[in-house]
Amino acid sequence: MIVTKRVFIKTWGCQMNEHDAERMAGLVAPMGYVPTATPDDADLILLNTCSIRDKAEQKVYSDLGRLNAIKAARPDVLIGVAGCVAQQEGRALLQRAPAVDLVFGSKGIERLPALLTEALTTGRRVVYTEDPIGIAPTLPADRRERVRAWVSIMEGCENACSFCVVPATRGRERSRLSREIYDEIAALCASGCREVTLLGQNVNSYGRTSFEGVDFAALLGGIHPIEGLARIRYTTSHPNAMTPRLMETLARWPKVCRHVHLPLQAGSDRTLERMRRGYTLLEYMALVDGLRQRMPDVALTTDVIVGFPGETEADFRDTLAALEAIEFDNIYAFKYSRRPNTAALAMEDHVPESEKDRRLQAALAAQRPITRRKNDALQNRVEEVLVEGPSKTDRTRLMGRTSSNRVVNFDGPPTLIGRLLRVRITQVKANSLDGRVDE
Ligand code: SAM
Ligand code: SF4
Numbered sequence: 014m015i016v017t018k019r020v021f022i023k024t025w026g027c028q029m030n031e032h033d034a035e036r037m038a039g040l041v042a043p044m045g046y047v048p049t050a051t052p053d054d055a056d057l058i059l060l061n062t063c064s065i066r067d068k069a070e071q072k073v074y075s076d077l078g079r080l081n082a083i084k085a086a087r088p089d090v091l092i093g094v095a096g097c098v099a100q101q102e103g104r105a106l107l108q109r110a111p112a113v114d115l116v117f118g119s120k121g122i123e124r125l126p127a128l129l130t131e132a133l134t135t136g137r138r139v140v141y142t143e144d145p146i147g148i149a150p151t152l153p154a155d156r157r158e159r160v161r162a163w164v165s166i167m168e169g170c171e172n173a174c175s176f177c178v179v180p181a182t183r184g185r186e187r188s189r190l191s192r193e194i195y196d197e198i199a200a201l202c203a204s205g206c207r208e209v210t211l212l213g214q215n216v217n218s219y220g221r222t223s224f225e226g227v228d229f230a231a232l233l234g235g236i237h238p239i240e241g242l243a244r245i246r247y248t249t250s251h252p253n254a255m256t257p258r259l260m261e262t263l264a265r266w267p268k269v270c271r272h273v274h275l276p277l278q279a280g281s282d283r284t285l286e287r288m289r290r291g292y293t294l295l296e297y298m299a300l301v302d303g304l305r306q307r308m309p310d311v312a313l314t315t316d317v318i319v320g321f322p323g324e325t326e327a328d329f330r331d332t333l334a335a336l337e338a339i340e341f342d343n344i345y346a347f348k349y350s351r352r353p354n355t356a357a358l359a360m361e362d363h364v365p366e367s368e369k370d371r372r373l374q375a376a377l378a379a380q381r382p383i384t385r386r387k388n389d390a391l392q393n394r395v396e397e398v399l400v401e402g403p404s405k406t407d408r409t410r411l412m413g414r415t416s417s418n419r420v421v422n423f424d425g426p427p428t429l430i431g432r433l434l435r436v437r438i439t440q441v442k443a444n445s446l447d448g449r450v451d452e
Contacts, residue, residue: 026063280335
């Protein structure tokens, strides 16, 4: 008989990390662990960490400090650190955090049951930071949502952007087998899922390191006919893997959402080169044109880093000018953060923190009216919305998303959850839209 135990998982970082948490819960479920919402009654506590920027990493250390008290009161509780900080720090974490029993990086999730068993049976502290290669495994996942699901299609990254820890923390690129992805999505749809978000560090280079000969465009073609599936999202796309063939595919399949997240990072070619991004601003803008020509209604979002080492005022102005010229629907802007084991760390002329703050605010201020204009253009238009569940701000209402990934709140009965509806946009608010079901 399996004795029920409780697992508490706390996650920082990106959607891939959030999905990793679902997979960790799925992996320990057969060992008798059920999720709990608090560390106080947990038998197993897993911190699923992020190290993309220093701030995220520091949050983990302050949590670990608090967990010492739990371990002191209940020595039997097992504490594990997973994810990118675990991968980066490895054994050093054991010294820094005496309460920790288990350290396994983002590359080693599939080993969780074996590592946990080792820690439980030997009483020893266990560390796993190997770098697997080959095919990414299919893992169980304990998902919280029914209508939407994350599906990891590839892991790791073959690039070497000079600011980024991901190649070090998530390892070499590994794709999953296409058949296993189709089967997972078909099973999800059979139990009510309507929308999948395909996840990967560079989702559009899917298949590059696999023997299968199935690229991202072909994968989309295989996913599209799956019964019950209404929408396909994917993130993140890398500009260098956005081929004309892929653009044609994105435009051809109606279930593929009209939203592309395509990180630009900087508008200055000098900075792009030192970031080792592998494209110029003009090449990036040609991709934007290619996407908009094929999909006039496509929403484009991007990531921008300000204050990269050596970024001059003129370089930064190039970024502002690029934002004005491209007119993204929205942007995610970050201050450059020094990361261990990255080439940019050794570069000269690090930009002072106060200047990074100023540039961040200036980039956000430049984008704000553009985002507002794009949203205002939706006023009174009818959009196709997938109903996800109760509205976050008012549980008596419903919320869903447009194909372009904008949140819409509207009135309607819970029986509409999971349906694709035509919704007329009645009001544009700062972070969402209000609408009315269009008969
Ligand atoms: N693979 C995607 C690409 O290359 O387009 C990006 C994935 S990365 C996990 C997400 C975003 O974090 C990046 O697009 C970048 O803007 C930001 N980022 C990565 N390293 C950073 C750093 N050292 N400082 C600030 N932002 C960073
Ligand atoms: Fe990081 Fe660059 Fe890889 Fe993206 S492509 S994950 S930014 S190294």
